[in-house]
Amino acid sequence: MATAIEFNNISKLYRLGLIGTGTLRHDLKRWWTINVRGKEDPYLTIGEANDRSTKGDSDYVWALRDIDFKVEQGDVVGIIGKNGAGKSTLLKILSKVTAPTTGTIRARGRIGSLLEVGTGFHPEMTGRENIYMNGAILGMTKQEISKKLDEIVDFSGCERYIDTPVKRYSSGMMVRLGFAVAAHLDPEILVVDEVLAVGDAEFQKKAIGKMQDVSQGEGRTVLFVSHNMAAVRKLCRQGIVLHNGSVDYIGSANEAVDYYISSKKADTPLHIEFKGGDDSKEIEFLSVRFAENRSSFASNEPIDFIFKVKAHQNTPNFRINTTVFSMDETAIGSVSNTETLDIKKGEEREILFSLCNHHLAAGKYTLAFSIGIGNYLSAQRDFDYVPNILSFTIEDADKDNRQNSAITQWDSSWGHIMFKAKLAYI
Amino acid sequence: MKEDDNWTTVIKPKERLLQVDFKELWRYRDLCMLFVRRNITTQYKQTILGPLWYIIQPAMTVIMYMVVFGGIANISTDGLPQPLFYLSGICLWQYFNDCLSKTSSTFTANAGIFGKVYFPRMVVPLSTVISNLLRFGIQFGLFLVVYAIYQLFIIPGQIHTNWYALLLPVLVLMLAGLALGFGVLFSSLTTKYRDMTLLLDFFVRLWMYATPVIYPLSTITNEKLRFVMSLNPLTGIVEAFKYGFLGEGQFSWGMLGYSFAFMVVLLAVGIIIFNRVQRTFMDTV
Numbered sequence: 001m002a003t004a005i006e007f008n009n010i011s012k013l014y015r016l017g018l019i020g021t022g023t024l025r026h027d028l029k030r031w032w033t034i035n036v037r038g039k040e041d042p043y044l045t046i047g048e049a050n051d052r053s054t055k056g057d058s059d060y061v062w063a064l065r066d067i068d069f070k071v072e073q074g075d076v077v078g079i080i081g082k083n084g085a086g087k088s089t090l091l092k093i094l095s096k097v098t099a100p101t102t103g104t105i106r107a108r109g110r111i112g113s114l115l116e117v118g119t120g121f122h123p124e125m126t127g128r129e130n131i132y133m134n135g136a137i138l139g140m141t142k143q144e145i146s147k148k149l150d151e152i153v154d155f156s157g158c159e160r161y162i163d164t165p166v167k168r169y170s171s172g173m174m175v176r177l178g179f180a181v182a183a184h185l186d187p188e189i190l191v192v193d194e195v196l197a198v199g200d201a202e203f204q205k206k207a208i209g210k211m212q213d214v215s216q217g218e219g220r221t222v223l224f225v226s227h228n229m230a231a232v233r234k235l236c237r238q239g240i241v242l243h244n245g246s247v248d249y250i251g252s253a254n255e256a257v258d259y260y261i262s263s264k265k266a267d268t269p270l271h272i273e274f275k276g277g278d279d280s281k282e283i284e285f286l287s288v289r290f291a292e293n294r295s296s297f298a299s300n301e302p303i304d305f306i307f308k309v310k311a312h313q314n315t316p317n318f319r320i321n322t323t324v325f326s327m328d329e330t331a332i333g334s335v336s337n338t339e340t341l342d343i344k345k346g347e348e349r350e351i352l353f354s355l356c357n358h359h360l361a362a363g364k365y366t367l368a369f370s371i372g373i374g375n376y377l378s379a380q381r382d383f384d385y386v387p388n389i390l391s392f393t394i395e396d397a398d399k400d401n402r403q404n405s406a407i408t409q410w411d412s413s414w415g416h417i418m419f420k421a422k423l424a425y426i
Numbered sequence: 427m428k429e430d431d432n433w434t435t436v437i438k439p440k441e442r443l444l445q446v447d448f449k450e451l452w453r454y455r456d457l458c459m460l461f462v463r464r465n466i467t468t469q470y471k472q473t474i475l476g477p478l479w480y481i482i483q484p485a486m487t488v489i490m491y492m493v494v495f496g497g498i499a500n501i502s503t504d505g506l507p508q509p510l511f512y513l514s515g516i517c518l519w520q521y522f523n524d525c526l527s528k529t530s531s532t533f534t535a536n537a538g539i540f541g542k543v544y545f546p547r548m549v550v551p552l553s554t555v556i557s558n559l560l561r562f563g564i565q566f567g568l569f570l571v572v573y574a575i576y577q578l579f580i581i582p583g584q585i586h587t588n589w590y591a592l593l594l595p596v597l598v599l600m601l602a603g604l605a606l607g608f609g610v611l612f613s614s615l616t617t618k619y620r621d622m623t624l625l626l627d628f629f630v631r632l633w634m635y636a637t638p639v640i641y642p643l644s645t646i647t648n649e650k651l652r653f654v655m656s657l658n659p660l661t662g663i664v665e666a667f668k669y670g671f672l673g674e675g676q677f678s679w680g681m682l683g684y685s686f687a688f689m690v691v692l693l694a695v696g697i698i699i700f701n702r703v704q705r706t707f708m709d710t711v
Contacts, residue, residue: 014709015709024619027618092541092708093437094437095543095544096437096544096705097540097541097542097543097544097708098705098706098708098709099437099438099439099705099706100437100438100439101439102439103439104436104437104438104439105435105436105437106433106435106436106437107433107434107435107436107437108432108433108434108435109434109435110434110435111435113542113543113544120539120543122464122468124467124468124471124472125464125467125468129463129464132460133460133464136454136456136457136460137457137539137543137545138543139454139545140456141453141456142456142459142460
């Protein structure tokens, strides 16, 4: 397939701080060096990597540094990364809102950008007028908009309000209208930034559906920036992870999301200790670790944890509860053991917690634990809680035949995952 | 892959100085017209008198000038009826002033929308100049009404209108060109350092006094002063208008030619600088 967009060493330098008299001195110096003495821009060499949280020595940072990749025609590429990783800057350069400091981008076809919906809406104008306005700003001609007007109004679901000034609209309606216009834009390359974060669930579904149509049915190239990992997985084929302005990872969307998430929680400990010493809790966690000192398991292998707990009260019949989260922090299963244990005041005990028959598909997961009494059938109360900081991996049983094994394994348990846990003192 | 030639979009850090994409601007003509409509329709939304304000404003100004300049300061009007004389100056000056003050803040006022989507930025100042034409048209209509009243009833046949009045479209075009040129140049120069915006208001007010709006050029007898006045590209235009419609004024092809040349150079410089700034102004605005 042909290349739709090609990024060649794109970099973007930003100056930090306020613009004032000091800036003028810098500018003059820069101008002098480049234009009069004919040398290279002196500030290109002093820029620093864009790490938002640390204080740097230089007033200049590279929001993007040597971005270099290609996008095939018809591909849907998800761009992910932390806040300030350079995602939006990249899209801004691509949509010509600002120019790169160095490097070139070459593209085939019209580029339509959807950096924020409802751009250019004038509060005093009606919905209909704003559709024209917004469409024209996004690069459509009046004729094109007229042809699609009914479709747009229909998609937005704002029919009744279409001749009312948009200042009377709810913010949700405004977004719907804005997205409706943008979704009916027909560029060969569509640049989308975070539009799915707004709107109600029904509308989000509609929006995702529309984007899928655009990419799959109509063969357009889409660049999609989002923090919504589920949406990236669902919509995109390719994924790019940006970190401090450079490309950290390029691969399939799923791999990129996994990479991003695991880099977010880079070091997954096998053993975690807690502060302890909180008398107000009947029982508290002191530590938790993987019993076998490893964090990767086969799909049907039981996962054993050892908890160290301390009781501050005599507590009969306590239980441990666990919830498994996928890496995008969706809870996928929860279990409360049926056996319970007793503990006396002042006792410190180690407990083996074994998660069996979990049928989890290959991938990375995190876990949260709580300790308490009662279960979902009776009233329940938790004494202590460990948020999902412990993560484990389920290995691919058969890497070469990944899809196949995933399907067969998922089939048997999909929709009725039933976790079982055993509990015993050691 | 050997298909280096058919890239349709190439984004580079810097473009050649003179690369102004007029074809692209033409493609966005619909947007320009929509902006024009927006400017016009939203200006007097939620007012009772609506577009009547287009007439009330110059009428009040004329009355004020009649009192201050005509009455108190006793400045000559070349023997013309005061309302007619002031109105002609106000019509032209107001158009120039409106266009200039609006286009000179193109970047700062539209930073929000410019920061999100790309379209040729020139569309915005261009639409301002076009939409102000309506206002000029209405005010010019007011001028014609007052003119007709004087010509037919008050001093019948004493106003010597001549063929030079037909230059009107050219004069308006030149005003528009000058305002656009100054406006875009100014807005480009003030994206980073705003010092000059603080001066603009003052500068424009001074400029009005340097233009024969409230006095006829004929009252300037001092040679040096007259030379300075003739450097002002607006002088020739305003005088030509007064000469054509009212038969009084200092018409000269030389001055008009100077104004035209001034406009062409200014517009060219303005557009080139504007074009250069528009690519990165988002980083400094």
